[in-house]
Amino acid sequence: MKNAVSIILLWLSLPAFGQTSLAGYRAAVADYSWQLKIAASQSDAAAETMGQARTGYLPRLAMDGSFTKTFHRYEGIEPWTFGVLPQVVQTVYGGGAVRASAKQAELGYDIALCDEEFSRLDVRYAADYAYWNLSAVELYAASMRQYVSIIRSLKEVVDRRFAEGYIAKGDVLMIETRLSEAEYSLVSAEQSYEVALHNFNILRGTDATLDVQLGQGIRDSLPMPVRVVTAEALARRPDYTAARLRAEQADWGIRLARAPFNPQLSVGVGGSWQPFVPNRTGATTVDGSVFVKLSVPIFHWGERRRAVGAARAVQQQQEWTAALRHDDIVREEMNGWTALVQSRAQVDASEESLRIAGENLSISTYSYGEGLATILDVLQAQLSWIQLYSNAIRAHYNYAVAVSDYQRITAQ
Incomplete structure (x- = not known):
C-alpha cells in the first residue's frame, strides 16, 4: 500500500513545482524563431514591392x-558638343500594365501576411509539441525510476526470505533479472528525456542542457475544444486565404500579360541645353518642348495570344491549388477531431486501468511478504503496472498533442 501511495504522490507532484508555463514557452519560441523572422522579412519585402509598383x-x-x-x-566648327535633355513623363494609359502590376503587388503583400500568420501557427504547434513531449518523457522517466525502486524493495524481501530458507534460488534469479531489465529501460528513458530537453531548449534559443521545470503537464486538465464547422475553419486558415489570393493574383497576371499589346499613351514636358548646331562659337541655347506619345502594337505573330494563354494556364493552376487546399483542410479537420x-x-x-493495476500491485506485494503469493504473481503485477502506466502517459500525451493540433488545424 505504501508503494501505491508513493506512486500517486509522484504522479501528482511532478508538474506542481514547474516554472516554465506553456504560454511563456510559446512566447519565447515565437520570439526566437528564425522561421518567423524569415516570414516577417518576406512580408517587409512584399510591402516594398507594393510601394514600388x-x-x-x-x-x-x-x-x-x-x-x-x-x-x-573642320571649317571653324568647335570639336566638341554636348546635350542635356531633362524630361517629365506621365503615363496616361499603359495598356493596363501599371494597374495590374500594382494590384498584383498588393495581393502579394496580403499573401505574405497570410504566410507569416501560417508560420506563426506552425511555430506555436512546434512549441506545444516540444512542451508536451518533454512533459511525457519526464513522466515516463519518473515512472521508470519508481519502477526500479519498487523492484529493489521487492528484492530486499526476496533476499531476506531466501536467507531465511523460505524460498528457492529461482525466485532470487527472477527478481535480479527483472531488476536488470528495469535498470536498462531506465537508462533508455533518461536518454529520451535528455534528447527532449535539448530539443525544448534549442527551440527557444537557450542553453540545450539547461534544466527545466514545467508549469503544466500532460496530466493537467486540458479542456476539450469545441468543434469548429468547416466553413469557419476555412475562413480562419491563412494558407487557404493565401491560396485564394494567389488565384486572384494570377487573374491580374492575365491582364498584365495582355498589357504590352494594348495601345500606350503618355504625355510629358522636356527641355534641352546644348550648343548651337553647328557649334562655331561655343554659345549654348536652352529650349523646351511638350509632347504626346502614342504607341499602337499591330501585329506580333500571335505573341499576345501565347502570352495570355500561358498566364491563363497559371491562373487555372492557382484555382485548382486553392480547391486542393480546401479539400486538405476539410480532411485535416475531420481527422483532427x-x-x-x-x-x-x-x-x-x-x-481506470492504472488505478486497478496499482491496487493489484499493492495487494500482490503485500501477499508475497506474507507468504500468500508467488514471486511470479508479484512480477506479473509489476509488469502490468508499468505497462498500464506507460499507456496512461501515452494517452495523455496523445490527447495534449491532439488538442494543439486541432487548434492549429482550425487556426485558433
Whole structure:
C-alpha cells in the first residue's frame, strides 16, 4: 500500500513545482524563431514591392546627357558638343500594365501576411509539441525510476526470505533479472528525456542542457475544444486565404500579360541645353518642348495570344491549388477531431486501468511478504503496472498533442 501511495504522490507532484508555463514557452519560441523572422522579412519585402509598383501611377523625371569631342576642327566648327535633355513623363494609359502590376503587388503583400500568420501557427504547434513531449518523457522517466525502486524493495524481501530458507534460488534469479531489465529501460528513458530537453531548449534559443521545470503537464486538465464547422475553419486558415489570393493574383497576371499589346499613351514636358548646331562659337541655347506619345502594337505573330494563354494556364493552376487546399483542410479537420475524441476516450480508459493495476500491485506485494503469493504473481503485477502506466502517459500525451493540433488545424 505504501508503494501505491508513493506512486500517486509522484504522479501528482511532478508538474506542481514547474516554472516554465506553456504560454511563456510559446512566447519565447515565437520570439526566437528564425522561421518567423524569415516570414516577417518576406512580408517587409512584399510591402516594398507594393510601394514600388504604385510608383507607376506617378510622373517620372529623367535626364539624358552626353558630351562629344572630336580630334579635328573642320571649317571653324568647335570639336566638341554636348546635350542635356531633362524630361517629365506621365503615363496616361499603359495598356493596363501599371494597374495590374500594382494590384498584383498588393495581393502579394496580403499573401505574405497570410504566410507569416501560417508560420506563426506552425511555430506555436512546434512549441506545444516540444512542451508536451518533454512533459511525457519526464513522466515516463519518473515512472521508470519508481519502477526500479519498487523492484529493489521487492528484492530486499526476496533476499531476506531466501536467507531465511523460505524460498528457492529461482525466485532470487527472477527478481535480479527483472531488476536488470528495469535498470536498462531506465537508462533508455533518461536518454529520451535528455534528447527532449535539448530539443525544448534549442527551440527557444537557450542553453540545450539547461534544466527545466514545467508549469503544466500532460496530466493537467486540458479542456476539450469545441468543434469548429468547416466553413469557419476555412475562413480562419491563412494558407487557404493565401491560396485564394494567389488565384486572384494570377487573374491580374492575365491582364498584365495582355498589357504590352494594348495601345500606350503618355504625355510629358522636356527641355534641352546644348550648343548651337553647328557649334562655331561655343554659345549654348536652352529650349523646351511638350509632347504626346502614342504607341499602337499591330501585329506580333500571335505573341499576345501565347502570352495570355500561358498566364491563363497559371491562373487555372492557382484555382485548382486553392480547391486542393480546401479539400486538405476539410480532411485535416475531420481527422483532427477524430483523433481528439479517440485520444480523450483513451485517457479515461487508461486512468481506470492504472488505478486497478496499482491496487493489484499493492495487494500482490503485500501477499508475497506474507507468504500468500508467488514471486511470479508479484512480477506479473509489476509488469502490468508499468505497462498500464506507460499507456496512461501515452494517452495523455496523445490527447495534449491532439488538442494543439486541432487548434492549429482550425487556426485558433
